[in-house]
Amino acid sequence: MTEPFVTRGFVGRRDQEDSGGISGDERGRRTPPGQYLTNDFPVLSAGPTPRTPLDRWAFRIEGLVSHPLEWSWSEFLALPAREWVVDISCVTKWTHLDMRWKGVSLDTLFENVELEPSAAFVIAWSDGGYTTNLPLADVLNNQAFVAFEYDGRPLAPEHGGPARLVVPARYFWKSAKWVRGLRIQDRDEPGFWESLGYHNRGDQWLEERYSGD
Amino acid sequence: MDERIAEMRDDPAVDLTVDGNAIGGMLATMFGVDVTGSPGQCAHCHTVSVVGTMRVYMRGPGVVVRCPACAQVVMRIVKTPTGTYLDVSGASFVRIAR
Amino acid sequence: MAALGAAAPSTAGPATRAIDWQLATVTATRDETPTVRSFTLGLPGWTGHRAGQHLDLRLTAADGYSVERSYSIASEPERAGEVDITVERIEGGEVSPFLHEVVVPGDRLEVRGPIGGYFVWGASLGGPLLLVAGGSGVVPLMAMARHRARAGMTIPTRLLFSSRGFDEIIYREELERLAAAGDGFEVIHTLTRQQPAGWTGYGRRIDESMLAEVLEPLGASTRAYACGPTALVEVAANALVRLGLPPDRIRTERFGPTGT
């Protein structure tokens, strides 16, 4: 093997200046390995932005539950929601601290259905065909929510609006944009990126980017 | 014209799409030749289109190539530090010239 | 994939295959506008390209992190052993600000190419030719215009070129010279943000009626190439289809998020 070529002076993206008054030390502590800090909200895209009219939108929980359940948009907005301020890390290497969302905890959604004893995995599915998988244990106890507002405004379509899943403790591809439902299963089923080289769990603090690497 | 295409063109994130041409180099490294001028067939709607005209989304964890006619996934490519994953299950064929 | 490793170099000479990364040496830079700079890349192993093709450029940090971007080739195929690329500085971008701020003559850059068997033009494809450019989207179209002039072609050709302001017109003087040659090459400018006093060209974004006017003298057998920010290419390609050009005579090159 020849020595890999290094481009003179190139270091890659650097942390953006802080705009939120967080100390340098704390910023460092809150940045997972291999990530840089940004104040932007880059759009990640794997396909066209779906346009489901709100009167045809519904959120569904199905699979290993006693009765599948579906909320219309107005029913969904009537569920108890709260504000969430969380740090988000994307596998494309940006981390954005203190992102402010409004949404419904998955715990609240699960209160309305009876999970079968064998329920162990959640498959989130979206308009446009995207899927991602999570162990049930990773989304319970306020570890995940369905967001419909970001930074005080309705969630923009390019960021997953009208509603997206948010799982702050995992790389952002697990936070399915345009989420329309959760399928509860007893077995795991790798989603859109997990089935093509990305890590099945995707914990940013363990730098679980790729499978088998 | 197909509703999906109208949707694609009306997309608030439209700026993030490029043509198949843009991944010509990456595909050439995988296939050994430039395939951007070659035809490929969408396994969903069976439209045959030149690879260079397919819709490419590369601002994300990987590269997603979609059919210009029906917007379904034709190819997916993920590069990891140790290899490249290629999914062509959305294509009936891609012609690789000799 | 079975295809891996199946490729053998087509010639035994020193030429480097388009699929291999090769080292280019920056031999010159030139400012085209306040935010656009051209770089001449010396490439001893270059196999030659066709007008409209691009190359991939790879930057690698000492820790192994690397990033790739595509840049169209601005120079005509007749120039051997070197190519020009022309790069617009995109605020907040990872690669284009680096090229503008750090790269100087003598530096080496890794490139792969030429790439692209679709967005290309040459004498065999003929004309008449309509070139539609937004900002740095003019780059591959410039390679076509330079090729056309160098090869002494007289195929009727019109370039509709959208820039933000007069000082932001890339290749302005060279385009004036090409248009003054009287060999059937015309440039029609539109300035979307600021027009100088007495400006007689268009002063709005490219739209269907503008394309209709520019296309009209060229006729229905025109071949069109549209290149630039994705949003502009969408508008141009859709309008040209509505104006009756067969879709297979319209070729597009979307640059992605290059700002507006």
Ligand SMILES: Cc1cc2nc3c(=O)[nH]c(=O)nc-3n(C[C@H](O)[C@H](O)[C@H](O)COP(=O)(O)OP(=O)(O)OC[C@H]3O[C@@H](n4cnc5c(N)ncnc54)[C@H](O)[C@@H]3O)c2cc1C
């Ligand atoms: C085939 C081809 C040929 C090209 N030829 C040329 C050429 O000749 N000249 C030229 O100047 N350019 C050309 N481009 C564009 C070029 O490849 C780069 O895209 C451009 O230089 C910007 O790269 P960057 O790394 O500087 O910016 P990037 O880091 O890619 O960012 C670009 C801009 O988009 C924003 N952005 C990035 N990612 C996202 C996201 N996920 N969501 C929202 N915003 C985002 C950034 O903030 C920034 O403003 C070509 C592109 C293609 C595909």
Ligand SMILES: [Zn+2]
């Ligand atoms: Zn299709």
